[in-house]
Amino acid sequence: MRADRLNETFAALADPTRRAILSRLMAGEASVTELAEPFAMSLPAISKHLKVLERAGLIARGREAQWRPCRLEADPLREVADWVEGYRRFWEQSQERYDRLDDYLRAAQGKEPPDDQPAP
Amino acid sequence: MADLQVVADPGTHEIQITRSFDAPRELVYRAFTDPDAVRQWWGQRDNETIVDRLEARAGGQWRFVQRSQDGNEHGFHGVYHEAIAPERIVYTFEWEGMPGHVLLETVTLEEQDGKTHMTDTSVFQSVADRDGMLQSGMESGAAESFDRLDEYLAKR
Numbered sequence: 001m002r003a004d005r006l007n008e009t010f011a012a013l014a015d016p017t018r019r020a021i022l023s024r025l026m027a028g029e030a031s032v033t034e035l036a037e038p039f040a041m042s043l044p045a046i047s048k049h050l051k052v053l054e055r056a057g058l059i060a061r062g063r064e065a066q067w068r069p070c071r072l073e074a075d076p077l078r079e080v081a082d083w084v085e086g087y088r089r090f091w092e093q094s095q096e097r098y099d100r101l102d103d104y105l106r107a108a109q110g111k112e113p114p115d116d117q118p119a120p
Numbered sequence: 121m122a123d124l125q126v127v128a129d130p131g132t133h134e135i136q137i138t139r140s141f142d143a144p145r146e147l148v149y150r151a152f153t154d155p156d157a158v159r160q161w162w163g164q165r166d167n168e169t170i171v172d173r174l175e176a177r178a179g180g181q182w183r184f185v186q187r188s189q190d191g192n193e194h195g196f197h198g199v200y201h202e203a204i205a206p207e208r209i210v211y212t213f214e215w216e217g218m219p220g221h222v223l224l225e226t227v228t229l230e231e232q233d234g235k236t237h238m239t240d241t242s243v244f245q246s247v248a249d250r251d252g253m254l255q256s257g258m259e260s261g262a263a264e265s266f267d268r269l270d271e272y273l274a275k276r
Contacts, residue, residue, distance in 0.1 A: 083255070086254060086255035087254055087255070090126070090253070090254050090255070091124075091126055093164070094124060094126060094137055095124050096164065096165060097161075097162075097163070097164075098124060098139045098141075100160075100161040100162075100165060101141065101148075101151055101161045102141060102142070103161065104151055104157060104160045104161040105141055105142065105143035105147055105148065105151060106142075106143075107160075108143070108147055108150075108151075108157070109143060109147065
């Protein structure tokens with residue numbers, strides 16, 4: 001379930017136009033016309049991208065106003081951030097673990113910490 | 121020597137870590153197999169490591185406990201399948217907080233010009249277990265990353 005959603009989120013993010021649309025929406029709500037402005041694209045082409053983003057839950061369209069403003073939705077981005085964060089931490093924990101082993105090996109060889117060592 | 125590499129291909133049962141150390145491999149081997157050495161570097165920096173058991177020989181057992189500053193204890197244990205000084209250690213690894221998820225770890229040490237190149241390969245029982253280990257920082261990290269994303273989104 002969660003993996004399916006990640007697949008959908010990453011697929012939606014794997015397009016420069018869609019990422020640019022999300023960047024624009026980080027500044028606040030916008031209409032389809034406003035979103036289309038920076039691109040040399042037809043409104044239907046932009047609408048297609050918006051549908052992909054909407055299906056992935058990355059954006060929501062307002063129901064109330066006639067111009068149906070688009071806005072950013074946090075949840076799928078949270079899942080992506082969460083997913084990446086886990087990998088980052090694993091890497092950092094591995095790094096810290098072996099940095100400690102470096103410290104031990106240095107001490108066991110009677111070496112000074114690298115910062116105190118004069119340049120060879 | 122911070123040349124750490126972590127390789128975890130999608131959909132496999134494996135994590136492979138490589139790293140070099142500025143020390144002869146006898147010493148690196150001892151760091152993995154001597155209780156007094158393990159106490160000094162194993163685990164997270166702010167935690168105390170208690171070496172309950174370390175019998176580095178085929179069929180020998182090991183058990184290390186991590187005690188955090190707030191007194192929480194996490195036990196890890198396994199069995200050595202090979203301990204060939206100074207080149208290779210093979211053992212099982214299990215976190216007692218999640219029993220039944222065992223991995224097989226092979227640490228290989230190669231020496232060149234007085235430096236040691238380590239290859240540490242862990243094979244998990246399932247892809248899900250492997251992904252779980254990769255995401256092990258997630259529980260503590262999730263809250264923090266959510267907060268940061270919240271702050272970011274609040275500014276829009």
